[in-house]
Amino acid sequence: MKIKFIGATEGVTGSKHLLITKKGREILLDCGLYQGMGKETDVLNRNLGLNASKVDAVILSHAHIDHSGSLPSLVKEGFKGKIYCTPATFDVCEILLLDSAHIHEGDVHYINKRRKKLGQPLIKPLYSIHDAEKCLQHFKPISFDTEFRLNDELSFKFTENGHIIGSATVNITAKEDDKITRLTFTGDIGRYKDPLLRAPSVFPQADYIICESTYGNRLHEKLEDSESKFLEIVKNTCVLKKGKLIIPAFSLGRTQEVLYILDKLKNKNLLPPIKIFVDSPLSTKATEIVRKHPESFNDELKHYITKDPDPFGFANLTYIENAEESVLLNDLKEPCVIISASGMGDAGRVKHHIKNTITNKRNTILFTGYCAPKTLGAKLISGEKEVHIYGETYPVVAEIQNIMSLSAHADYSEIIQFLSCQDKKEVKEIFLVHGEPDAKESFREKLLAENYKKISIPTKGSIDLV
Numbered sequence: 001m002k003i004k005f006i007g008a009t010e011g012v013t014g015s016k017h018l019l020i021t022k023k024g025r026e027i028l029l030d031c032g033l034y035q036g037m038g039k040e041t042d043v044l045n046r047n048l049g050l051n052a053s054k055v056d057a058v059i060l061s062h063a064h065i066d067h068s069g070s071l072p073s074l075v076k077e078g079f080k081g082k083i084y085c086t087p088a089t090f091d092v093c094e095i096l097l098l099d100s101a102h103i104h105e106g107d108v109h110y111i112n113k114r115r116k117k118l119g120q121p122l123i124k125p126l127y128s129i130h131d132a133e134k135c136l137q138h139f140k141p142i143s144f145d146t147e148f149r150l151n152d153e154l155s156f157k158f159t160e161n162g163h164i165i166g167s168a169t170v171n172i173t174a175k176e177d178d179k180i181t182r183l184t185f186t187g188d189i190g191r192y193k194d195p196l197l198r199a200p201s202v203f204p205q206a207d208y209i210i211c212e213s214t215y216g217n218r219l220h221e222k223l224e225d226s227e228s229k230f231l232e233i234v235k236n237t238c239v240l241k242k243g244k245l246i247i248p249a250f251s252l253g254r255t256q257e258v259l260y261i262l263d264k265l266k267n268k269n270l271l272p273p274i275k276i277f278v279d280s281p282l283s284t285k286a287t288e289i290v291r292k293h294p295e296s297f298n299d300e301l302k303h304y305i306t307k308d309p310d311p312f313g314f315a316n317l318t319y320i321e322n323a324e325e326s327v328l329l330n331d332l333k334e335p336c337v338i339i340s341a342s343g344m345g346d347a348g349r350v351k352h353h354i355k356n357t358i359t360n361k362r363n364t365i366l367f368t369g370y371c372a373p374k375t376l377g378a379k380l381i382s383g384e385k386e387v388h389i390y391g392e393t394y395p396v397v398a399e400i401q402n403i404m405s406l407s408a409h410a411d412y413s414e415i416i417q418f419l420s421c422q423d424k425k426e427v428k429e430i431f432l433v434h435g436e437p438d439a440k441e442s443f444r445e446k447l448l449a450e451n452y453k454k455i456s457i458p459t460k461g462s463i464d465l466v
Contacts, residue, residue: 001019001020001021001022001174001176001181001183001465002019002020002463002464002465003017003018003019003020003183003208003210003431003458003463003464004017004018004020004050004461004462004463005017005431005433005458005459005460005461005462005463005464006018006048006049006050006460006461007030007032007034007049007460008030008032008066008433008434009433009458009459009460009462010437010460011037011372011373011435011436012066012214012370012372012434012435012436013032013033013034013035013036013037013066013372014032014033014034014035014044014045014066014070015029015030015031015032015061015066015067015433015434016028016029016030016031016032016048016049016050016070017029017030017185017210017433018050018055019154019172019183020463021153021154021174021176022153022176022177023153023176025056025151025153025154026050026054026055026056027055027056027057027058027059027150027154028050028055028057028058028059028074029058029059029061029170029185029210030058030059030060030061030067030068030185030187031048031058031060031067031068031069031070031071031073031074032064032065032066032067032068032069032070033045033065033066033069033070033100033126034066035065035066035344035346035372035375036344036346036371036372036373036374036375036378037372037374038374042126045070045073045126046126048070048073048074048077049460049461051078052073052074052075052076052077052078052079053077053078053079053080055074055079055081056081056151057081057082057083057084057150058071058074058079058081058082058083058084058138059084059085059156059170059172059185060083060084060085060089060093061085061167061168061169061170061185061186061187061188062085062089062092062163062164062166062167062168062187062188063085063089063092063093063096063164063166063167063252064096064164064188064250064252065096065100067187067188068089068093068096068097069096069097069100070126071083071093071097071135071138072097072100072101072126072127072131072132072134072135073126073127073131074135075131075134075135075138076127076131076134076135079138080138081138082138082139082140083135083138083139083140084139084140084141084142084148084150084156085139085140085141085142085166085168086141086142086143086144086158086166086167086168087141087143087166088165088166088289088292088293088296089141089165089166089167089168090139090141090166091166091289091292091293092164092165092166092252092286092289093136093139094136095282095285095286095289096251096252096282097132097135097136098129098132098133099282100132101125101127101128101129101131101132102129103347103348104125104126104127104128105125105128105129107125108123108124108125111123142158143158144158144159144160144168145157145158145159146158152175153174153175153176154172154173154174154175155172155173156170156171156172156173157171157204158170158171159171159201159202159203159204160198160200160201160296161186161187161188161189161190161200161201161418162189162190162191162192162194162197162198162199162200162201163187163188163189163190163197163253163408163409164188164190164197164252164253164408165197165252165253165289165290165293165296166293166296167187167188167190168187169184169185169186169187169189169200169201169203170184170185170187171183171184171203171204171206172184172185181207181208182204182205182206182207182208183206183207183208183209183210184203184204184206184208184209184210185209185210186209186210186211186212186418187212188212188214188408188409188434189212189409189410189414189415189418190408190409190410191220191223191407191408191409191410191414192410192414192417193223194223194298194408195223195226195257195260195261195301195406196253196256196257196260196290196296196297196298196301197296197297197298198296198297198298199298200410200418202421203421205422205423205426206422206426206427207426207427207428207429208427208428208429208430208431209419209422209427209429209430209431210431210433211415211419211430211431211432211433212409212415212433212434212435213415213432213433213434213435213439213440213443214370214409214434214435214439215370215407215409215410215411215412215415215435215439216412216415216432216435216439216440216442216443216444216446217412217438217439217442217443218404218411218412218439219411219412219413220404220405220407220411221403221404221405222405223405223406225405226261226403226405226406227261227264227265229403229405230258230261230262230265230403231265231270231271233245233364233366233401233403234265234271234272234274234337235272236364237335237362237363237364237399238272238274238335238336238337239272239274239335241335241361241362241363241364242334242335242362243335243357243360243361243362243363243364243398244332244335244336244337244338244353244357244362244363244364245335245336245337245338245363245364245366246338246340246350246353246354246357246363246364246365246366246398247337247338247339247340247365247366247368248340248341248342248343248344248345248350248354248365248366248367248368248377249283249339249340249341249343249350249368249369250341250342250343250369251280251282251283251285251286251341251342252283252286252289252290253408254343254368254369254406254408255278255280255283255286255287255339255341256286256287256290256312257368257406258339258368258406259278259287259311259312259313259317259339260301260311260312262276262314262317262337263308263310263311263312263313263314264304264311266314266315266316267308267314273316274316274334274335274336274337275316275318275332275334275336275337276316276317276318276336276337276339277317277318277319277320277329277336277337277338277339277340278317278318278319278320278339278340279320279326279329279338279339279340279349279350279353280320280339280340280341280348280349280350281321282341283319283339283340283341284319284321287312287319290312291310291312326349326352327352329353330352330353330356338350338353340353343367343368343369343371343377344370344371344372344375344376344377344378345365345367345371345375345376345377345380346375346376346377351376351389351390354376354380354389355389355390355394357398358387358389358394358395358396358397358398359394359395359397359398360397360398361397361398361399362398363398363399364398364399364400364401365380365398365399365400365401366401366402366403367380367381367400367401367402367403368402368403368404368406368407369404369406369407369408369409370407370409373436376389380396380400381400381402383400384396412442412443412446415443416446416447416450419447419452424450424451424452424453427452427453428453428454429453429454429455429456429464430447430452430454430455430456431456431457431458431464432444432455432456432457432458433458440457441457444457
């Protein structure tokens, strides 16, 4: 069996790894969009790096767009096989892929208006809503811990890894002639004290591991500190400064974690009496999906909902779907909290909220997770004094804060803990993907210090034999 590394080799987006069996079958692990790569993004996303018609099946680790967002393009280019994922991942993909298509169509419509005025040729979206709907017909949900035989060479099993609802580690067994090879693809690894989800499960012994390394060079703050820091920022912004608190948050996972923290503060009578808005139709739908899958909740949350059945809803909280109501939030003069997608501040309604609040020192923009290097969020966190939003330059006057302890990605100590279920003597090689170069290199040294035999950092398009 061979592995061709196609995406998530240079950074943390565009996850895509192709398995090629001895009989020539091609199995794709993830098929994600590149995000936050500046002008390169569109070019990268228009080249899948493979022949879609030759791919026999896709095994999807989870629904985040940087792992699933190129699936409609794959189908559009000739893929006819099945896309295997967990039931919750399918539920999430139903809304995320359609939303992604809507964004592509909307962006291209806006770009083409400008190109038409300049006499330039018009461009087409990566894919349409019709393409996304067609793609969803290829999905086949497989439950956790269920051995599924793909063909006479390969079988696989999903184990829970605690990153988001439905996220999985993919454990593959390949039997080629008389040789058995065990390959694990970690997907994105979650936290051991996630506010909402169960801790990552142990996974079967592997010979080879494709491992994420997003935070291969960092340790997170303690999760226990996030609630008090959150309250401090809310009070400072909305009570003392009487400003707006803008929270860019991914629709799935981060939005629900933020709401759970606010719900707990509300039940403790600590939350100031201010209006709180979730301004994202996608976040509203994603919250309903999270409510639908309590089997993934950790013990603390399961106990909490026996006393408060809805940890994502409370007095003063309003979910906004209507675009006109979203625009009206810009005219709201009173202090408030606005939670809106996307989490990196680079797209969606939150970008408009940042534009409308960034020049006022009373306001605060609070980031709660990873932002790719070229995104608006990364620029604000790094302390840039001016940023470009929708083609105009804005001075950064608002306060910029971040709470990295809410990240859904394991830090390096947690990844090492995740891998500790393995007999190191039997692990022949670990391939590090889904990380910036410095994170991968740092984590490589840490794993070698843990006495793993061979740690490789594959390059884009490289092929390794396993």
